[in-house]
Amino acid sequence: MLDGILIGLATAFTLQNIAFVIMGCLVGTFIGMLPGLGPMSAIALMIPIAASLEPSAGIILMAAVYYGAIFGGSTSSILINAPGVASTVATSFDGYPMAKSGKAGKALAIAAYSSFSGGVIAALLLLVSAPYLASVSLSFQSTDYFALMVLGLSAVAAFAGKGEVLKALLMTVVGLMLSTVGTDQTVGVPRFTLGMLDLVDGISFLLLVMATFALSEALMAIIKKVDEGKRDEERRAASQLGSMAVTKEEVKEMVPVIGRSSVLGFLIGVLPGAGATIASFLAYGTEQRIAGPEKGKLFGKGSVRGLSAPETANNAAATGSFVPLLTLGIPGSGTTAIMLGALIGYGIQPGPRLYIDQPDVFWSVIISMWLGNIILLVLNLPLIPYIARVLAIPARFLLPLILFFSLIGVYFVSFNTFDIQLMVLFGLAATILRLLSFPMAPMILGFILGGMMEENLRRALLINNDSWSFLWNRPLTLAILLIAAACLFVPVLIPMFKKMRKDTKATSASAD
Amino acid sequence: MSLSKDRIGGILILLFCLIYAWQSQNIKLLPFQLNSAFHARTVPEVLAVLGVGLSLLVIVFPGTGEGVKWRELNWPLGLSFLVLMSAYGLAVRPAGFLLSTSLFLMVGFAMLGERNIARLLLVAVPLVVAFWALMNYGLSVFIDPLPSFLRS
Numbered sequence: 001m002l003d004g005i006l007i008g009l010a011t012a013f014t015l016q017n018i019a020f021v022i023m024g025c026l027v028g029t030f031i032g033m034l035p036g037l038g039p040m041s042a043i044a045l046m047i048p049i050a051a052s053l054e055p056s057a058g059i060i061l062m063a064a065v066y067y068g069a070i071f072g073g074s075t076s077s078i079l080i081n082a083p084g085v086a087s088t089v090a091t092s093f094d095g096y097p098m099a100k101s102g103k104a105g106k107a108l109a110i111a112a113y114s115s116f117s118g119g120v121i122a123a124l125l126l127l128v129s130a131p132y133l134a135s136v137s138l139s140f141q142s143t144d145y146f147a148l149m150v151l152g153l154s155a156v157a158a159f160a161g162k163g164e165v166l167k168a169l170l171m172t173v174v175g176l177m178l179s180t181v182g183t184d185q186t187v188g189v190p191r192f193t194l195g196m197l198d199l200v201d202g203i204s205f206l207l208l209v210m211a212t213f214a215l216s217e218a219l220m221a222i223i224k225k226v227d228e229g230k231r232d233e234e235r236r237a238a239s240q241l242g243s244m245a246v247t248k249e250e251v252k253e254m255v256p257v258i259g260r261s262s263v264l265g266f267l268i269g270v271l272p273g274a275g276a277t278i279a280s281f282l283a284y285g286t287e288q289r290i291a292g293p294e295k296g297k298l299f300g301k302g303s304v305r306g307l308s309a310p311e312t313a314n315n316a317a318a319t320g321s322f323v324p325l326l327t328l329g330i331p332g333s334g335t336t337a338i339m340l341g342a343l344i345g346y347g348i349q350p351g352p353r354l355y356i357d358q359p360d361v362f363w364s365v366i367i368s369m370w371l372g373n374i375i376l377l378v379l380n381l382p383l384i385p386y387i388a389r390v391l392a393i394p395a396r397f398l399l400p401l402i403l404f405f406s407l408i409g410v411y412f413v414s415f416n417t418f419d420i421q422l423m424v425l426f427g428l429a430a431t432i433l434r435l436l437s438f439p440m441a442p443m444i445l446g447f448i449l450g451g452m453m454e455e456n457l458r459r460a461l462l463i464n465n466d467s468w469s470f471l472w473n474r475p476l477t478l479a480i481l482l483i484a485a486a487c488l489f490v491p492v493l494i495p496m497f498k499k500m501r502k503d504t505k506a507t508s509a510s511a512d
Numbered sequence: 513m514s515l516s517k518d519r520i521g522g523i524l525i526l527l528f529c530l531i532y533a534w535q536s537q538n539i540k541l542l543p544f545q546l547n548s549a550f551h552a553r554t555v556p557e558v559l560a561v562l563g564v565g566l567s568l569l570v571i572v573f574p575g576t577g578e579g580v581k582w583r584e585l586n587w588p589l590g591l592s593f594l595v596l597m598s599a600y601g602l603a604v605r606p607a608g609f610l611l612s613t614s615l616f617l618m619v620g621f622a623m624l625g626e627r628n629i630a631r632l633l634l635v636a637v638p639l640v641v642a643f644w645a646l647m648n649y650g651l652s653v654f655i656d657p658l659p660s661f662l663r664s
Contacts, residue, residue: 048653052652052653163575163576164575165575166566166569166570166573166575167518167521167570167575169566170522170525170563170566170567170570173529173559173562173563173566174525174528174563176555176559177528177529177532177556177559177560177563180555180556180559184539184552187542187545187551187552189539189540189541189542189552190539190540191536191539191552191556192532192535192536192539192556194535219590219593219594222586222589222590222593222624223585223586223587223589223590224584224585224586395624396621396624396625396626397621397626397635399620399624400616400617400620400621400623400624401617401639403593403597403620404613404616404617404620407597407600407601408613411601411604412647412653412655415655417601417602417604417605420597420598420600420601420604421598421601423597424594424597424598424601427594427597428594431590432524433521433524435517435580435585436517436518436520436521436524436580437517437518437521437576437578438521438525454555457550457555458550461549461550466548466549466550467549468549
């Protein structure tokens with residue numbers, strides 16, 4: 001492991017890569033701060049630039065953009081109560097009341113220290129656990145991989161919100177469907193190309209991500225009328241931050257919260273499909289219970305613990321979500337799905353062999369996480385008053401610019417104008433679906449995993465002489481598939497059982 | 513049965529799945545694939561069945577009864593932007609990057625309410641030129657800056 005850490009240090013600590021971490025953190029914070037644009041859009045917007053770099057530099061840049069965007073999202077949650085992403089919603093519960101009472105600078109500092117600590121502790125846990133997990137997963141066969149991908153997709157259902165399970169599953173299937181467009185990998189038969197040469201290579205994942213996130217986000221902002229009064233309030237909040245000093249008592253209060261929330265966030269982040277949002281809410285809820293009745297009452301009114309817990313947990317979970325990506329090659333979240341797509345674009349197959357075949361990529365990503373967190377604390381925090389001015393850019397200039405960067409990002413990779421037209425079409429479809437509250441992240445997960453899943457299934461069948469018996473003959477495959485089935489059916493069945501029990505109680509009560 | 517958000521979305525995706533199912537039957541199979549357990553149509557067919565089934569479930573058991581407030585949304589403006597983006601896609605090659613992008617941004621700013629022509633020009637043109645220079649000289653991503661009739 002020590003060799004690996006040294007390789008990682010040597011790769012990450014080059015002048016060029018440090019510059020990319022700084023740039024990534026700044027750009028990520030800038031984009032993440034824009035209401036509506038989250039880490040997924042931020043990474044997607046950086047892919048065209050990352051594609052022109054060597055793999056480790058590109059991945060380091062994207063990872064830095066990721067933390068930067070999470071940090072930026074927290075900033076807009078605290079300052080204007082407009083979380084850029086779901087994972088920073090819990091931050092606004094106590095961050096915004098704190099900002100409203102004139103302590104915006106303090107709230108930002110607490111958020112930054114908590115994010116930093118959560119990120120650093122989780123990166124340490126990743127450093128220790130990833131190589132062991134990777135060495136265990138070396139014994140995995142294509143049947144197990146197929147089962148793991150099924151688990152990854154069904155976990156989407158387990159962690160979907162109330163009433164969202166069916167929609168999340170449906171969107172996953174739509175993503176899988178889109179992944180089948182193009183030439184079939186094994187026999188070279190074109191599928192769903194509608195006779196168009198431009199579709200023979202399939203749909204570019206970058207195009208899909210840009211259209212469904214950045215483009216549709218800007219389009220939604222355009223069709224929902226801009227509230228100028230709210231924009232004025234945002235401008236005011238961005239210009240008055242107050243002191244950023246944190247007292248000794250506040251630090252004492254934060255330390256145990258950070259310890260607990262880091263571990264909790266990391267563990268939740270490792271679970272496929274769970275991610276930073278669930279981690280932040282869970283950490284918030286846990287701390288509220290632990291705080292006791294007196295301190296618990298302060299939650300929602302500007303509590304230091306209430307702000308520190310979700311901030312620590314969401315950053316720790318963001319780091320934790322790299323575990324399944326780096327060790328199994330399976331993305332645990334929408335963001336890591338985009339990272340996986342980028343790695344595949346480089347010709348790198350993430351998975352258990354990554355740390356053996358490409359140790360520089362594996363270790364430099366982990367080391368860059370520490371570096372990224374340090375940069376966020378040392379550089380971004382003092383710069384926040386200046387970066388926050390992005391909130392003051394009028395929407396009439398900002399929105400066309402986002403549209404332009406999305407379109408040109410895709411065009412600069414393929415130089416095919418057909419992609420722009422396809423993007424417009426997907427942008428329209430995604431905007432309509434988002435207005436109808438259909439989630440987009442499961443679709444991206446399905447799209448990324450679709451091709452790999454089909455390939456592993458085909459290989460498994462080939463090894464087993466076209467027999468499906470591998471599904472139940474290999475204990476590991478069977479166990480993973482059973483967990484996947486539980487993930488799929490438990491969220492659907494529990495409400496049904498609850499309803500049935502309620503109905504039975506109501507009937508027996510009326511009979512009495 | 514009211515048309516809630518979930519039901520409208522379910523119906524739209526059901527239509528998509530039905531078209532997908534119909535198109536999956538147009539995938540040509542090679543002779544040796546006809547009797548194999550897994551071929552190019554297997555996954556699309558399974559997905560089509562899953563997609564149709566799930567979208568029917570969403571339509572029958574919607575998670576929310578909430579409707580969409582279509583009237584509160586500025587659809588003409590949204591559609592105009594879609595047309596603008598499509599036109600940009602058609603123009604970027606023949607008109608060159610600098611001209612087409614500057615026009616795209618200026619029209620976009622104007623559509624969202626900016627009326628000051630000097631400001632339109634001062635924001636769009638320097639930004640486009642700087643971006644082109646950064647891509648061309650900084651990252652070695654070349655794109656034709658000038659319209660086709662001015663290229664040598």
